[in-house]
Amino acid sequence: MTFKIIRISIALLLAISLQSCGFYRLNAVSIPDNIKTFQVDYFGYTAVQTEVGIERTFTLALQDLIQDQSSLTLVTSNGDYIYQGEITRYYISPITATANNRASQNRLTIDINVRFINTKNDEESFEKPYSFYYDYDANTILQNAALDTALEVIFTQITQDIFNDTLAKW
Structure with a gap:
C-alpha cells in the first residue's frame, strides 16, 4: 500500500515538474515572437469537378485549426502569416x-x-500541394451527412498537415 502511494506521488511530481520546466509540450508550436497574426484568404477551386461550398468549408476549417492550436490572431488583411490556395482536384x-x-x-x-x-521571413514562404482521401461503400451516395463526414476526415488531415508544416515545423 505504501509503495503504491509513493509511486503515485512520484508520478504526480514528475508530471508537475515537466509542465513547469517548459521543456515538454504536447503542442509543439514554433512561432517567433514577432509573429502575432495570420490570415487565411478564401480558397477557391480550379478542379474540374467539385461540390458547391467545399472551398468555404476548407477555408473555415483551416482558420479554426490555427486559432484553436496557436496563439495567433486571425485578421482579414496584413497578416504576419498568409495562407492562400485553391482546391485543385x-x-x-x-x-x-x-x-x-x-x-x-x-x-x-x-x-x-x-x-x-x-x-x-520570406525564406520560410513556400508553395506546396496537399492531398488526402476518404474511402466509402460504393452503395453510399456521397451527399449530405455522408459528404460532411468525408470532408471532415479529409480536411482534418490536410489542415493538420498544413499546420505542422507552417507552425509546428515537423
Missing part, C-alpha cells in the same frame, strides 16, 4: 471490386495547393 474513383466487377468501395480524393507567405 476533387476526384471519386472505385478502389475495390466485387466478383462481378462492380465497385464495392469508392475513394474521394481532394488535392489542395497552398501558398504560405511569411511576411517577416
Whole structure:
C-alpha cells in the first residue's frame, strides 16, 4: 500500500515538474515572437469537378485549426502569416471490386495547393500541394451527412498537415 502511494506521488511530481520546466509540450508550436497574426484568404477551386461550398468549408476549417492550436490572431488583411490556395482536384474513383466487377468501395480524393507567405521571413514562404482521401461503400451516395463526414476526415488531415508544416515545423 505504501509503495503504491509513493509511486503515485512520484508520478504526480514528475508530471508537475515537466509542465513547469517548459521543456515538454504536447503542442509543439514554433512561432517567433514577432509573429502575432495570420490570415487565411478564401480558397477557391480550379478542379474540374467539385461540390458547391467545399472551398468555404476548407477555408473555415483551416482558420479554426490555427486559432484553436496557436496563439495567433486571425485578421482579414496584413497578416504576419498568409495562407492562400485553391482546391485543385476533387476526384471519386472505385478502389475495390466485387466478383462481378462492380465497385464495392469508392475513394474521394481532394488535392489542395497552398501558398504560405511569411511576411517577416520570406525564406520560410513556400508553395506546396496537399492531398488526402476518404474511402466509402460504393452503395453510399456521397451527399449530405455522408459528404460532411468525408470532408471532415479529409480536411482534418490536410489542415493538420498544413499546420505542422507552417507552425509546428515537423
